[in-house]
Amino acid sequence: MKNAHPLLQALEALYPPERLLTRDAQLLTYESDALTAFHSKPAAAVIPISEAEVIETVRLCHQLAVPFVARGSGTSLSGGSLPIADGLLVALNRLNRIKSIDPEQRIAVVEPGVVNLHITHAAAPYGLYYAPDPSSQSICTIGGNIAFNSGGAHCLKYGMTSNHVLGMKVVLADGAVTEFGSDSLDGCGVGPDLIGLFVGSEGLFGIALEITVRLLPQPERYRTLLAAYDDLGKAGDAVSRVVASGMLPGAIEIMDRLAIQAAEAAVQAGYPDAEALLIVELEGEAPQVEAEFAQLQAMMRASGAFELRSARDEAERARIWKGRKGAFSAVGRLSPDYIVQDGVVPRSRLGEALTRIKALKTKHQLEVANVFHAGDGNLHPLILYDGRQPGALEKAEALAGEILALCIKLGGSITGEHGVGMEKRDYMPAMFSEQELDIMQALRRAIDPKEIANRGKMFPSGEAPALQQRGMHPLERQGVISRE
Amino acid sequence: MTTQSKPRAVAELQDFVRGNTLVHARGNGSKSALHPAAADIAIADLSLMRGIVEYQPAEFTLSARAGSPIAELKAALAAEGQYLPFDPLLPERATIGGTVAANLSGSRRYRYGGLRDFILGASVVDGGGRAYTVGGKVVKNAAGFDLSKFLVGSLGQYAIMTELTFKVFPDAPHFSSLRLRYQTLDAALAAIFFLNQSIFELDALDLLPAADGWSLLARLGGGADALPPRLERIRAALQSETAPQAAEEVADTARLWQPLRQLDAAFVAKVVLPPKRIPALERGISGCQRRYSCGGNIAWVATEDIAALDRALAALGLAGLCLQGDCEKPLLGKAPESILSARVKAALDPDGKLV
Numbered sequence: 001m002k003n004a005h006p007l008l009q010a011l012e013a014l015y016p017p018e019r020l021l022t023r024d025a026q027l028l029t030y031e032s033d034a035l036t037a038f039h040s041k042p043a044a045a046v047i048p049i050s051e052a053e054v055i056e057t058v059r060l061c062h063q064l065a066v067p068f069v070a071r072g073s074g075t076s077l078s079g080g081s082l083p084i085a086d087g088l089l090v091a092l093n094r095l096n097r098i099k100s101i102d103p104e105q106r107i108a109v110v111e112p113g114v115v116n117l118h119i120t121h122a123a124a125p126y127g128l129y130y131a132p133d134p135s136s137q138s139i140c141t142i143g144g145n146i147a148f149n150s151g152g153a154h155c156l157k158y159g160m161t162s163n164h165v166l167g168m169k170v171v172l173a174d175g176a177v178t179e180f181g182s183d184s185l186d187g188c189g190v191g192p193d194l195i196g197l198f199v200g201s202e203g204l205f206g207i208a209l210e211i212t213v214r215l216l217p218q219p220e221r222y223r224t225l226l227a228a229y230d231d232l233g234k235a236g237d238a239v240s241r242v243v244a245s246g247m248l249p250g251a252i253e254i255m256d257r258l259a260i261q262a263a264e265a266a267v268q269a270g271y272p273d274a275e276a277l278l279i280v281e282l283e284g285e286a287p288q289v290e291a292e293f294a295q296l297q298a299m300m301r302a303s304g305a306f307e308l309r310s311a312r313d314e315a316e317r318a319r320i321w322k323g324r325k326g327a328f329s330a331v332g333r334l335s336p337d338y339i340v341q342d343g344v345v346p347r348s349r350l351g352e353a354l355t356r357i358k359a360l361k362t363k364h365q366l367e368v369a370n371v372f373h374a375g376d377g378n379l380h381p382l383i384l385y386d387g388r389q390p391g392a393l394e395k396a397e398a399l400a401g402e403i404l405a406l407c408i409k410l411g412g413s414i415t416g417e418h419g420v421g422m423e424k425r426d427y428m429p430a431m432f433s434e435q436e437l438d439i440m441q442a443l444r445r446a447i448d449p450k451e452i453a454n455r456g457k458m459f460p461s462g463e464a465p466a467l468q469q470r471g472m473h474p475l476e477r478q479g480v481i482s483r484e
Numbered sequence: 485m486t487t488q489s490k491p492r493a494v495a496e497l498q499d500f501v502r503g504n505t506l507v508h509a510r511g512n513g514s515k516s517a518l519h520p521a522a523a524d525i526a527i528a529d530l531s532l533m534r535g536i537v538e539y540q541p542a543e544f545t546l547s548a549r550a551g552s553p554i555a556e557l558k559a560a561l562a563a564e565g566q567y568l569p570f571d572p573l574l575p576e577r578a579t580i581g582g583t584v585a586a587n588l589s590g591s592r593r594y595r596y597g598g599l600r601d602f603i604l605g606a607s608v609v610d611g612g613g614r615a616y617t618v619g620g621k622v623v624k625n626a627a628g629f630d631l632s633k634f635l636v637g638s639l640g641q642y643a644i645m646t647e648l649t650f651k652v653f654p655d656a657p658h659f660s661s662l663r664l665r666y667q668t669l670d671a672a673l674a675a676i677f678f679l680n681q682s683i684f685e686l687d688a689l690d691l692l693p694a695a696d697g698w699s700l701l702a703r704l705g706g707g708a709d710a711l712p713p714r715l716e717r718i719r720a721a722l723q724s725e726t727a728p729q730a731a732e733e734v735a736d737t738a739r740l741w742q743p744l745r746q747l748d749a750a751f752v753a754k755v756v757l758p759p760k761r762i763p764a765l766e767r768g769i770s771g772c773q774r775r776y777s778c779g780g781n782i783a784w785v786a787t788e789d790i791a792a793l794d795r796a797l798a799a800l801g802l803a804g805l806c807l808q809g810d811c812e813k814p815l816l817g818k819a820p821e822s823i824l825s826a827r828v829k830a831a832l833d834p835d836g837k838l839v
Contacts, residue, residue: 104677105758127681149626160624162633163601170824178823182756182803185781186598188637189587189756190803191820193600196633197828200626205824220683243542246565246654285685287710287717344622348542376624377543413625420627431627436616439831440629446827458628 007064007088011046014056019047030089033074033081034136037339037393038422042069042083049094051111051169051209057090058207059175067455070207072113072141075134077340078421080148080202084455090207092143098122099210106215107166107183112143112208116150119213128215131158134417135325146208147454149200151417153251153324156375157283158216160417162199167212170198172205173448183212202419203454205447219250219283223293224317227305228274232256232370235276236351238303239374242280243347245299247292250283252375256354258334259327259369259382266330269323272307278374279324281317327371328382335367335384337393339400343407344416347377356406357381364399378416379407405430420458428460487526491533494607494615494646500528501644501837502613508839509640511551511579515586517751517806517814518639525839530581533646536560544623545604547649550581567655569596571688573744581645586805587637588754591688591741594778595705600636602651608635608643611833615646623651634828641839642832656705659687660715661736664700664728669763672698675726676759676780684718688741691762691776697729703741743777747786751809753793753816755783757802768796790816 011020021027022044031039048054061068067087074081083089096113103126108119116137119130133152134140140150146168151160158164167181180194181187187195198205229235235254242252255263255277264271271277280296282289293310300308311317332338345353354370357379361368367384381403385396404414404427414420414427428437441459445451487504491497501507504526510519511530519527530551537547541564548557554572557580561567571590572583584606589598596602605619619625619632635645666672672691679689679702687705691698702722704714719731739745744752749772757765759780772793773786785804787793790811797804797817804816829836 102760103681105760106680107758127683149630151624151626155624157596159597159601160626162630163597172824172827176823178821180821180824183758184756185594185758185778186589186756187600188821189782190637190754190805190815192638192642192825192828193587193633193636194821194824196600196630196636198824200630217681217683217685240542243544246657248654285683285706285710285714287713288685288706291707291710344620344624346540346543346545346622348540373624377622378624412622413620413627415626416622416624417626424627428628433616435614436618436628439610439614439616439631443629443631443828443831446831447824 005043007060007066008044010060011044011057014053015046019049021045030071030074030083030091033076033079035077035079035082035421035423038079038082040083040085042089043086045089045091047091047094051095054090054092054095054207054209055171055175055177057088058171058173061088061452062174062450065450065452067452069454070143070147070203072144073115073139075136075140076144076148076421077342077418078148078415078423080419080421080457081144082422087455092141101126103128105183107212108215109210109212110142111210112141112146114142116140116142116145123215127218129218130164130213131216132161132164135328142211142213143208146199146211147201147203148419149417151378153253153373155373156252157248157250162196164213165195165199165211166214168195168198168208169210170206170208173453181212185214200419202421202458204444204458206453221286221289222281222283222317223289224279224281224311224320225293225296225300226309226320227278227280227300227303228272228307229276229278229305230274232276232354233351234304235278236354236374238278238300238305239350240348241299241303242296245295247282247296249280249375251279251281252373253279253324254370254372254374255324255327256370258367259331259371262330262334262369263323263327266333267322267326269319271323274307279320324371331369331382331384335386337385337387339383339385339396341379341381341400341403342416342418343379343404343412343414345377345379345407345410345412349410350374350377353379353406353410357403360399360402364395366396366399373416376416377412401427422457425458426460428458486523488529489526490529490531494609497528497609497644497646498613498615500526501609501611505837506839507837509644511582512553512577514574514577515582515807517809517811518586520839528644531579534579537647541566544652545621545649546652547621547647548580549647550579550645552580554578554580554583561652562655565654565657566652568602568650569653570599570602580648584636584645584648585638585640586807591690591743591777594689595685595687596653600633603632603636603648604651605649606632606635606645607647608645610643611835611837619649621649642828644838656687658708658711659703659705659736660711661734661740662702662715662719663732663734664702664722665694665697665730666700666728667697669698669766671726672700673759673762673780675700675722675728678725680779682721684721689779690743691780693774701740703736743775743784747773747775747784749773749786750788751786751790751793751806751811753785753787753790753804753806755785755797755802755804757781757783761800761802764800765802768800769793
């Protein structure tokens with residue numbers, strides 16, 4: 001797109017120069033997201049400060065058939081917010097108002113650029129919080145969470161982003177503005193659940209302008225248990241015991257030896273030297289949680305853990321989670337580059353999946369660290385490689401591909417919470433039939449006939465930008481964001 | 485004469501959809517208001533497509549054919565100490581497909597969420613007669629568009645469900661229920677708002693008119709040892725913070741938590757609203773029997789005059805759905821979203837076959 005392009009001319013009338021970026025140096029920030037292997041430079045970026053500007057921008061893009069990508073903080077792990085070369089990037093960070101909080105009805109109305117954790121901060125004085133907790137929650141935005149139906153460590157009990165959205169106002173890819181849902185806990189309530197359809201559509205349907213989210217009361221009591229095992233399989237079996245017991249923990253997480261060592265080196269969480277660590281966290285009313293915690297400790301002892309630690313206070317709980325949540329950036333210290341996958345397997349096949357991943361890593365002669373949401377079978381294998389060595393990325397990608405194929409074969413999914421984005425689009429045909437993909441494409445075209453919204457994502461396509469190896473995102477290196 | 489088919493297999497249903505101009509799906513017909521009577525509409529009765537396809541308690545997932553009676557699913561889950569947390573509304577008569585199509589969660593929805601929060605995937609036959617699956621079968625899945633949630637509340641007008649997969653949870657082994665009495669609606673709502681911001685994790689919270697004011701029913705579920713102290717704490721907190729006229733423990737029966745139980749009129753409808761709109765709705769529908777479920781977020785209303793309810797809801801900007809009664813237009817009040825829905829219709833049912 002040259003400067004004389006009619007879209008740029010139209011945008012100049014809409015945005016002041018400081019919010020319409022066209023110079024290379026200005027656009028550098030937006031070249032990549034948290035999947036740093038992909039880089040692509042947009043023709044221009046705009047920074048709207050009002051809903052009206054977003055709507056007008058989308059209408060112009062539709063009119064002139066110019067593809068656009070909406071972006072919040074760019075923490076997508078699947079390349080979901082990667083710009084389209086010669087397309088427009090719409091940076092939504094300035095639409096960051098929390099419009100209202102109604103603690104009595106436990107709802108908040110926010111703009112898409114609001115940072116996930118800021119909702120919790122605003123709700124905290126009322127004893128409430130916003131539940132979905134992706135590891136990047138201190139910088140990722142709700143708009144991005146909506147596009148990718150983001151999860152986190154605490155999704156087992158209360159669900160992912162989609163489960164916390166009650167109402168939305170959106171601009172569809174062709175500029176039509178529509179609203180669905182309500183202020184009621186029942187959300188859409190009458191009529192099809194459009195929230196469920198829009199959330200997780202990876203930016204292919206349009207841009208969320210205003211979102212009503214539900215808030216939850218902060219649990220009265222957390223009880224966090226760390227169990228150390230001399231064998232990864234034992235930790236997996238322990239998860240089965242917890243699940244069979246009828247308890248519903250807030251989080252069940254496992255880390256393997258390599259991940260433990262990395263976390264230890266990075267944040268000194270004080271983890272035991274073990275083959276596997278299991279973190280189980282109970283939350284809720286104190287009398288209930290204390291009763292279950294006693295039961296949990298007995299169960300973990302019987303599961304063959306060689307060491308059990310329970311957090312005695314909030315500081316100890318925070319330390320246990322610091323190691324877990326920082327594990328990814330920590331693993332990054334062990335290796336110049338890594339790929340993280342987030343495939344899902346049925347929980348009962350976790351042990352089998354881990355054994356096979358171990359065999360695959362030997363076959364490909366690569367190191368793999370495992371950190372995962374064991375409660376919902378959501379794996380996060382981190383494949384370490386050195387991008388400076390010729391062929392290393394390709395080798396790592398081959399291993400990643402085999403892990404995804406394994407997840408599908410075991411009856412799971414190629415992604416539990418990171419989305420398909422750029423990264424996994426070529427695996428869609430392995431998970432969905434041609435007809436299913438055709439239906440999704442038909443749906444997409446019914447909403448976006450010119451295929452301008454986040455073009456090139458989710459669906460298999462030949463228009464992939466060149467792969468590059470650049471190592472970690474600068475923010476990731478500093479531990480501000482992490483790939484969970 | 486109306487054409488009717490009771491398919492036993494997906495292929496039969498596909499043929500039926502392909503061979504007719506207008507098709508309407510039904511299960512057990514427990515929601516009489518939702519079934520059009522026009523002679524030119526062919527009826528696909530799914531009651532023979534029933535049965536659990538896969539239930540793995542350790543996975544917290546259950547797949548069943550759409551025509552499965554809720555009662556059958558509940559019994560299988562209860563045998564493993566599990567349940568459908570959205571609490572299907574008409575457990576004795578409805579099928580799971582009809583419950584999804586009409587989006588009917590019961591009082592226990594208050595604890596963990598509604599139907600849409602627990603549906604994981606579905607197999608469907610769409611308006612084009614194509615059979616395919618949407619969503620997934622594992623508890624977490626972010627691949628592709630989530631059309632399974634879209635089916636919730638879709639009234640079978642986009643695709644006919646043939647199989648459904650849900651996330652299930654372990655059920656609480658014991659329950660206790662409290663009845664609180666308040667003289668005014670404002671006092672009862674204040675109690676709901678207090679509970680909304682409290683540490684108490686209620687299994688259900690319903691509000692209903694009583695002879696001398698309002699009754700608030702609160703239910704706790706959990707372990708046997710923890711339940712008595714929890715009940716005592718919540719009762720004490722409500723006594724000191726919300727000053728009820730009375731606060732008594734009542735027998736926790738299944739009947740107590742069936743919100744439609746005492747609603748008896750020509751028409752029964754669901755209304756979606758935030759609790760702060762209850763006073764306005766009360767003024768708009770005076771004389772109707774009603775019960776407010778899920779902390780006052782869903783109203784169940786029984787009336788002899790459905791047209792008046794429709795007008796009242798429209799004036800208030802609230803949406804409703806008539807479930808029972810001989811009613812021409814089950815969608816009440818504020819019209820549902822039409823822009824995005826129409827695009828989905830164009831993709832899944834381009835000939836407008838499914839009604």
